[in-house]
Amino acid sequence: MSAPQLSxxxxxxxxxxxxRDEHINDRALRTALHHARKTDVFAVxxxxxxxAAALVQSIPIPQEITEWIPPDTFIAPVRRPWKxxxxxxxxxxxxxxxxxxxxxxxxxxxxRLNRFPGEPTARRLLTTASSTHAMMLDPVKTDAxxxxxxLFMKHRLAHYDVxxxxxxxxxxxxxxxxxxxxxxxxxxxxxxxxxxxxxFPAERDPKTGKAREFSGWRTIEQERWAGVAxxxxxxxxxxxxxxxAKDLAPYISKKKD
Amino acid sequence: MAExxxxxxxxxxxxxxxxxADATKAQEIFxxxxxxxxxxxxNGEAPRDRLWFFRDARxxxxxxGEQGLQAEDVDLEQDELADWAPSQIEKLEAEQFAIxxxxxxxxxxxxxxxxxxxxxxxxDLLSVTELKPPELSKLLCDGRRQFQAWLDATFPATQP
Numbered sequence: 001m002s003a004p005q006l007s008x009x010x011x012x013x014x015x016x017x018x019x020r021d022e023h024i025n026d027r028a029l030r031t032a033l034h035h036a037r038k039t040d041v042f043a044v045x046x047x048x049x050x051x052a053a054a055l056v057q058s059i060p061i062p063q064e065i066t067e068w069i070p071p072d073t074f075i076a077p078v079r080r081p082w083k084x085x086x087x088x089x090x091x092x093x094x095x096x097x098x099x100x101x102x103x104x105x106x107x108x109x110x111x112r113l114n115r116f117p118g119e120p121t122a123r124r125l126l127t128t129a130s131s132t133h134a135m136m137l138d139p140v141k142t143d144a145x146x147x148x149x150x151l152f153m154k155h156r157l158a159h160y161d162v163x164x165x166x167x168x169x170x171x172x173x174x175x176x177x178x179x180x181x182x183x184x185x186x187x188x189x190x191x192x193x194x195x196x197x198x199x200f201p202a203e204r205d206p207k208t209g210k211a212r213e214f215s216g217w218r219t220i221e222q223e224r225w226a227g228v229a230x231x232x233x234x235x236x237x238x239x240x241x242x243x244x245a246k247d248l249a250p251y252i253s254k255k256k257d
Numbered sequence: 258m259a260e261x262x263x264x265x266x267x268x269x270x271x272x273x274x275x276x277x278a279d280a281t282k283a284q285e286i287f288x289x290x291x292x293x294x295x296x297x298x299x300n301g302e303a304p305r306d307r308l309w310f311f312r313d314a315r316x317x318x319x320x321x322g323e324q325g326l327q328a329e330d331v332d333l334e335q336d337e338l339a340d341w342a343p344s345q346i347e348k349l350e351a352e353q354f355a356i357x358x359x360x361x362x363x364x365x366x367x368x369x370x371x372x373x374x375x376x377x378x379x380x381d382l383l384s385v386t387e388l389k390p391p392e393l394s395k396l397l398c399d400g401r402r403q404f405q406a407w408l409d410a411t412f413p414a415t416q417p
Contacts, residue, residue, distance in 0.1 A: 011394075012390055012391050012394040013379070013390070015393075015394040015395075015397050015398040016372070016379050016382060016393050016394050016397055017379070017388070018372075018375070018378060018379060019375050020375060023375075023377060023378040023379070023381075024378070024379070025378050025380065026378070026379050026380060029379050041338075044338045044339070044340060044342070045338055046402065047340075047342065047343050048338050048342045048343065048401060048405070049372075049373070049401075050343070051342065051343035051346035051347060052346055052354065052404075053348075053373050053374075053375040055346055055347075055349055055351055055354050055373075056271060056275065056354065056374060056375070057271075057375070058351045059270075059271045059274050059275075059351040059355070060351075061267050061270055061271075062270075062280060062284060064284055065266075065267070065284060065287060066267075067268050068288070069263055069266055070291065070295065090293050093372065103283065149401070170338070192384075199259075233305045
């Protein structure tokens with residue numbers, strides 16, 4: 001049999017190799033044993049050690065010892081450090097599962113916090129925004145803030161006001177249409193960044209008929225389009241553009257009276 | 258007391274016996290170690306693991322050994338381990354092996370006694386003997402060869 005070459009480290013470890021497999025809890029030693037299993041020298045050593053260990057186990061235990069063994073244990077209960085727990089595959093798997101569940105829960109929570117009454121309509125209008133050309137709108141060149149009076153007088157739409165954050169932007173065109181739910185929707189084309197505004201009735205409670213209010217600006221993103229929406233006096237306003245919510249953030253972070 | 262713990266204590270006695278090669282002394286050391294452990298447990302400072310018992314017994318054994326005849330510090334003859342060594346060892350009494358181990362200088366004595374108890378992992382051996390891996394390795398390797406030389410001298414007829 002050709003003896004495999006053992007490294008110096010392997011030889012050092014093999015001289016200390018325990019006889020019982022359950023005592024081999026060292027990775028380097030296990031590797032060394034793997035290398036040496038088929039060598040004659042190691043087999044001779046193991047046979048030698050087994051015979052000597054058997055001789056030791058034949059040492060008789062005096063009766064005074066067997067009778068004197070105390071009934072209680074003197075060894076303190078084992079306290080497993082947290083690292084040992086962490087390395088346990090069962091704890092590791094549970095930990096990873098809990099982490100994944102926590103991440104999903106956080107995502108769902110953030111998603112839920114971002115939802116608002118009228119969100120389905122807002123998403124539909126984002127699709128509308130992506131397929132609309134300025135030519136489809138009636139030309140109206142004015143400040144966006146002035147549109148409220150125009151819409152009230154021409155279309156009898158009360159409270160269809162552009163919020164102060166977007167009131168100073170110049171408009172290019174405007175149209176009023178009924179969406180698939182029969183709601184009156186105003187669409188405005190703005191010069192800046194080819195932005196579009198939508199004004200539409202806020203979602204209503206079917207029992208009371210009252211508008212479902214929500215506070216502050218809410219963000220939605222869909223197919224490379226982003227919108228920021230706000231409810232005021234039962235009407236939702238949404239500014240939309242092609243891009244991300246970051247592009248709209250500077251407008252809504254402005255403090256306006 | 259659990260059976261496993263009882264067996265550990267029997268191994269502790271065997272360790273003491275290998276270290277001093279005297280049943281009476283081994284019993285005294287065994288009892289002294291257990292009394293020490295009981296006292297610590299009563300004070301709420303129970304030993305953390307079974308290795309404590311072997312460490313404590315080790316020092317007691319070495320202390321007891323200092324009072325008797327001392328092994329001479331000589332380079333013992335060494336032989337290559339032989340295929341027929343197990344048959345040579347089978348002819349020995351356990352007490353003869355204990356006398357041979359107890360005659361070895363420490364830390365080789367402790368290393369051999371602990372190793373042949375067949376009770377400890379490699380890390381446990383390093384911990385109780387307070388040796389570095391190459392040191393433990395050399396002591397065990399030399400111990401085997403020296404014991405083989407002694408076996409060859411004691412049972413020359415068994416060689417082919």
